[in-house]
Amino acid sequence: MTYIDQLKRESQLKKTPKRIISLVPSQTELLVDLGLESAIVGVTKFCVHPKHLRMSKAVVGGTKQINIDKIIALQPDIILCNKEENTKEIIDSLKEIAPIHISDIYNLEDCYELIHMYGKMFNIERTTSTLIKNLQLEREAFKQKFQNTEKLKVAYFIWKQPWMVAASNNFIDVMINEAGFENGFKAQKRYPEIDIESSELNEIDAIFLSSEPFPFKAEHVLEFQKKFPEKTVKIVDGELFSWYGSRLLKSYQYFKTLHPST
Incomplete structure (x- = not known):
């Protein structure tokens, strides 16, 4: 069987994968919620949902550094990666171990496409179709309630020293808009460094400090x-x-809960 990932790479699988390694925390959680927990054999130290998973599965490193020997020993049928979260070096080092499926997420359509791909690859298409439908229903209900709400302009900080914000051309920017806000840094790309002493923040209505990747606290x-x-x-x-x-x-x-009217 031939499967295409979100980088248009082909993977050849002789059968439905039964031994899965996930190097992406959000995709690990997705697998569990799709009923595939028993097929997961390896995760990263950042795969924190569900909480018990790292106690029952082998931890093979992080998203940027991995233990190749552990991965080889687990004999995976497939390894799930992400273009942004995992480095090219990591992906290259895994090519001879097992087929690799790489996600590349910029918007909600990419999310739905990935879930659909997992449905086909793991032979659970009814389950994935239900999940996609439920996601779309949640989105539509929110949009119906907040479609006429004035959009506050926000600065979404992801890091300190240097100060960095989420700008455009990334998934966070999409979700800022989904949440009913306007990204104050949408004119810039990706995750620019900014000077908080500059005038850039003058037109901002609200400042969001993300709980990840930098762990902003009350003091900030x-x-x-x-x-x-x-x-x-x-x-x-941030999750x-x-x-x-x-x-x-x-x-x-x-x-x-982020809107004063609710």
Whole structure:
């Protein structure tokens, strides 16, 4: 059987994979929610959902560094990766071990496509179709309620020293808009460094400090609030803005809490 991943790479599989290694936390959670937990043999140290998984599965490293010997010993049928989260060096080092499926997510259609691909590859198309339908229903319900809401302009910080924000051409930017806000840095690309002393933040209505990858805390909220007393400053759940897959089912309910009218 031939399968195509999101980089248009072909993978040859003789049978439905029964031994899966996932090097992407959001995809690991997706596998579990699709009923494939028993087929997972290896995960990363960042695969924190569900919490018990790292106790029952082999931890083969992180998303940027892996233990090749552990992966070889696990004899995987397939290894699941992501273009942004895993390095080219990692993917190249795995090519001789097992077929590799690489995701590349920029928008919701990419998310649906990945879930659909997993449905075909793991022979669970009814389950994946149901998940996609439920995600679309959650999205539509949110849009119906907030479609006429004025969009506040936000700065979404992902890092400190240097200060970095999510700009355009990434999944977080899509989810900022999905949440009913406007990205104040949409004119820039990817994850630019910014100077918080500059005038760039003058037109911003709200400052979102993501809980990941930098672990912003209450002290950072106070730091920003002191500098920008007229702006709303809050810590937001980074997983619900950046994790694609089944976690999206929780995103739209969470987004409701970010609007003052709810």
